[in-house]
Each structure stands twice: as C-alpha cells, then as structure tokens.
Amino acid sequence: MMPRVVYPEILDSDTALEADILTPHAQVSFNDVPLIADLDPALCRDADGLLVFRHHVTRADFDRFPKLSVLVRIGVGYDRIDMATAAERGILVCNVPDYGTTEIADHAMGLILALRRGLLLHHDLQRGASPAPWLLVETPLIDRLNVQTLGIIGLGRIGTALAMRAKAFGLRVVFYDPYVPNGVDLALGIERARALPDLLRVANVLSLNCLLSHETRGMIGAAELAQLPRGAVIVNTARGVVMDIEALEAAMRAGHVAGAGLDVIPVEPPVEPLPGLLRAYREREDWLTGRLIVTPHVAYYSAPANRDIRVKAAETMVAALQGSPQNVVLPARRHGRD
Incomplete structure (x- = not known):
C-alpha cells in the first residue's frame, strides 16, 4: 500500500505542483484547517507523512498520528514542532533550509x-x-x-x-x-x-x-x-x-x-x-x-521562493518516505527503522 501524506494547510490554491511530485509515491490529502486538531481523525490515523508550514505541532497533535514516520517543516525553523515528542516517538523530522x-x-x-x-x-x-x-x-x-x-x-x-x-x-x-x-x-x-x-x-x-x-x-x-x-x-x-x-x-x-x-x-x-x-x-x-x-514576517517571500519551498518540501517528503532522507533535523530512532 502506498504511504499516506497529509497537508493541513494549502500554500497555494493550485496544489498541482505538490501533487505532481508526491502522487507517484504516496496518497496525498490537501486540507486547509486552522489547527492540526481540526483535521479529520481518519486522515490522522492513517497518515505516514505530515507537512506543516504555519501550524504548531504539539504532543497532543502527535497523539492523533499513531502511524506517523515523517514530518517535514515547510521552512527553515522548526521551533513550532514539539521536537522532544518527535524524538521520543522516533519520528523523522526534516526541514527546507535552502529556500528564500x-x-x-x-x-x-x-x-x-x-x-x-x-x-x-x-x-x-x-x-x-x-x-x-x-x-x-x-x-x-x-x-x-x-x-x-x-x-x-x-x-x-x-x-x-x-x-x-x-x-x-x-x-x-x-x-x-x-x-x-x-x-x-x-x-x-x-x-x-x-x-x-x-x-x-x-x-x-x-x-x-x-x-x-x-x-x-x-x-x-x-x-x-x-x-x-x-x-x-x-x-x-x-x-x-x-x-x-x-x-x-x-x-x-x-x-x-x-x-x-x-x-x-x-x-x-x-x-x-x-x-x-x-x-x-x-x-x-x-x-x-x-x-x-x-514587516509581517515576509522576508522569505518572492514568487520564485514560494515555488522553491513547495517543490523542495514535497521532494524532501518523497526522499524520506523512500528511505533516503535529506535535510534531517531529527533522525528517526524507532525500532526496526534506519
């Protein structure tokens, strides 16, 4: 079965850019919710991968993802992620350091x-x-x-x-x-x-x-x-x-x-x-x-940079799901996984 990947938010109304990269390797669900807690519980239960941009991911949020193996932060900083919980649960965390x-x-x-x-x-x-x-x-x-x-x-x-x-x-x-x-x-x-x-x-x-x-x-x-x-x-x-x-x-x-x-x-x-x-x-x-x-936290933005972050985040997720992770900020340490 193909892994399942969830976007809690949409960076652009046209999601074809991300879909073209991910769909040959995973089933993808695009959502647009204010909080991780607002996602459909069924989506969370089956998710292997999660990509987040503005959302915070807390311990309670991680509780909703029993199968989660990869989290990609769509950006450089990862202070929005409860890294201690990710480490405890052996979840691989990657970022996108080379955009903007x-x-x-x-x-x-x-x-x-x-x-x-x-x-x-x-x-x-x-x-x-x-x-x-x-x-x-x-x-x-x-x-x-x-x-x-x-x-x-x-x-x-x-x-x-x-x-x-x-x-x-x-x-x-x-x-x-x-x-x-x-x-x-x-x-x-x-x-x-x-x-x-x-x-x-x-x-x-x-x-x-x-x-x-x-x-x-x-x-x-x-x-x-x-x-x-x-x-x-x-x-x-x-x-x-x-x-x-x-x-x-x-x-x-x-x-x-x-x-x-x-x-x-x-x-x-x-x-x-x-x-x-x-x-x-x-x-x-x-x-x-x-x-x-x-300025309202927009230093990173230009149209080319916006495209870069979307492409690189999707590529980072694919690489991680295929066992060749890149831009790793927290290695997975779950039993039975490299």
Missing part, C-alpha cells in the same frame, strides 16, 4: 540601508503637514556605511549571504556563531567574534540570523543592548523571541539604539495588548519617526 536565502539576505540588507541612509525618516517627514521641511535631519541614525561594523549572529546560509552583501557596501563584517568551523572567516574575508559580548561591543549594526533554540531564546535583552555602541541599528529577520522587544523599546527611547528593522515579533500576528514599541509605531508617535520598520 537570497530574499531574506536582501530584506535584511534593505532594512539596514533604509535605516542607515534615513530613507524612511525623510519619507515620513516629506508626507507630513505642509510645508514639509525640505532639509536634512541630523541624527545618529544616518551614517556612512564604510565606517560601520555589521555584527551577524548566526552564520548559516542567510547570515553568509548577508555578509557578502554587506561587504559589497563596504561594511566591516564580524560574526558570532559557535557552531561554524574554524577557517570560515578567512575563506569569506570576514571576522569571527569568539564570544557574544565581543561582537556586541563593535556592532554599529546588529543582524539576528540565528535559529530559535533554548540557547537563542531571549539572547538579546537589556544587558546585551547596552553593550552595543550608542546609535546602533538592529535588524531581526530570525525569530521575534530571540530579542526582548520591551528592552528594545527602552533602548530606543533612551537613544542608545537609533533604529530597528523587524520582520519578526514575539507574537505573530500581533494581538492586543500590543507591546509598547508596536503601539507607538502604529500610533505614529513622534519620537519613533523613521526609526522603526516592521
């Missing part, structure tokens, strides 16, 4: 440029009440790029792509990532910080490009922000909970942090009561003019 790399790196670089060149600041001022001030604004937010140091936390695919872009603009690039082998810094022509404080002390621009883990959750708080040079800019295209948003607000109000670009926030989408920084942003408080850019 250029888009996210471009997005991060775009945020850096927009902030450090004052594009949003002057844009906001020019659409103010007439007569808008036709003059420059002296602010620590705006500075020459080739006197700046970009500090990157997490030198994976995206962090590396960002480093290459930043070098082209003349920024000095320093990274912190204890899991990157020695010699990468020499190969890329960038510098390594051996400890996080060493990076923070020199980072006029700080970019967060790390996965969410127990080590990175809450990694950047008030103490870390205080170590940055005064007038620093922060960009986060990783996960919102890597940085304390309340500490960021305090640092920005104090003027220690000049600006921030956030593609991710702690709770997505934001819900009431909003964090103070987001409240000030939405209400266009004067102190924040041009200093904060928020």
Whole structure:
C-alpha cells in the first residue's frame, strides 16, 4: 500500500505542483484547517507523512498520528514542532533550509540601508503637514556605511549571504556563531567574534540570523543592548523571541539604539495588548519617526521562493518516505527503522 501524506494547510490554491511530485509515491490529502486538531481523525490515523508550514505541532497533535514516520517543516525553523515528542516517538523530522536565502539576505540588507541612509525618516517627514521641511535631519541614525561594523549572529546560509552583501557596501563584517568551523572567516574575508559580548561591543549594526533554540531564546535583552555602541541599528529577520522587544523599546527611547528593522515579533500576528514599541509605531508617535520598520514576517517571500519551498518540501517528503532522507533535523530512532 502506498504511504499516506497529509497537508493541513494549502500554500497555494493550485496544489498541482505538490501533487505532481508526491502522487507517484504516496496518497496525498490537501486540507486547509486552522489547527492540526481540526483535521479529520481518519486522515490522522492513517497518515505516514505530515507537512506543516504555519501550524504548531504539539504532543497532543502527535497523539492523533499513531502511524506517523515523517514530518517535514515547510521552512527553515522548526521551533513550532514539539521536537522532544518527535524524538521520543522516533519520528523523522526534516526541514527546507535552502529556500528564500537570497530574499531574506536582501530584506535584511534593505532594512539596514533604509535605516542607515534615513530613507524612511525623510519619507515620513516629506508626507507630513505642509510645508514639509525640505532639509536634512541630523541624527545618529544616518551614517556612512564604510565606517560601520555589521555584527551577524548566526552564520548559516542567510547570515553568509548577508555578509557578502554587506561587504559589497563596504561594511566591516564580524560574526558570532559557535557552531561554524574554524577557517570560515578567512575563506569569506570576514571576522569571527569568539564570544557574544565581543561582537556586541563593535556592532554599529546588529543582524539576528540565528535559529530559535533554548540557547537563542531571549539572547538579546537589556544587558546585551547596552553593550552595543550608542546609535546602533538592529535588524531581526530570525525569530521575534530571540530579542526582548520591551528592552528594545527602552533602548530606543533612551537613544542608545537609533533604529530597528523587524520582520519578526514575539507574537505573530500581533494581538492586543500590543507591546509598547508596536503601539507607538502604529500610533505614529513622534519620537519613533523613521526609526522603526516592521514587516509581517515576509522576508522569505518572492514568487520564485514560494515555488522553491513547495517543490523542495514535497521532494524532501518523497526522499524520506523512500528511505533516503535529506535535510534531517531529527533522525528517526524507532525500532526496526534506519
């Protein structure tokens, strides 16, 4: 019997792209439900494979899938998955790490440029009440790029792509990532910080490009922000909970942090009561003019990237079902299976 694969959500109304890859190897069910718990119990009971994009998968969700052997996260991060339960039950977990790399790196670089060149600041001022001030604004937010140091936390695919872009603009690039082998810094022509404080002390621009883990959750708080040079800019295209948003607000109000670009926030989408920084942003408080850019977790997106993630996720599922898994983040350890 062919294995059964379940999609709890549809990434595109036309599912032919995924179906063409999967149907020669599996029976596929496409659904569009708000929660895993809303899936038809019969589908869950018979499922060998599960592909998830926005959904969280909890221990209770795993209880509904007694036959599940493979879970593919349609994306890079896997913090939405109860990995402990997956490990306990010998479920192979894979992700799709090689999509959207250029888009996210471009997005991060775009945020850096927009902030450090004052594009949003002057844009906001020019659409103010007439007569808008036709003059420059002296602010620590705006500075020459080739006197700046970009500090990157997490030198994976995206962090590396960002480093290459930043070098082209003349920024000095320093990274912190204890899991990157020695010699990468020499190969890329960038510098390594051996400890996080060493990076923070020199980072006029700080970019967060790390996965969410127990080590990175809450990694950047008030103490870390205080170590940055005064007038620093922060960009986060990783996960919102890597940085304390309340500490960021305090640092920005104090003027220690000049600006921030956030593609991710702690709770997505934001819900009431909003964090103070987001409240000030939405209400266009004067102190924040041009200093904060928020995008709704879309740094990964372009039409080609969207196609890539759908194709690569389906191919990853097929490879796993055929016993040649790729992009494994948690190996299966169930008795009788490699």
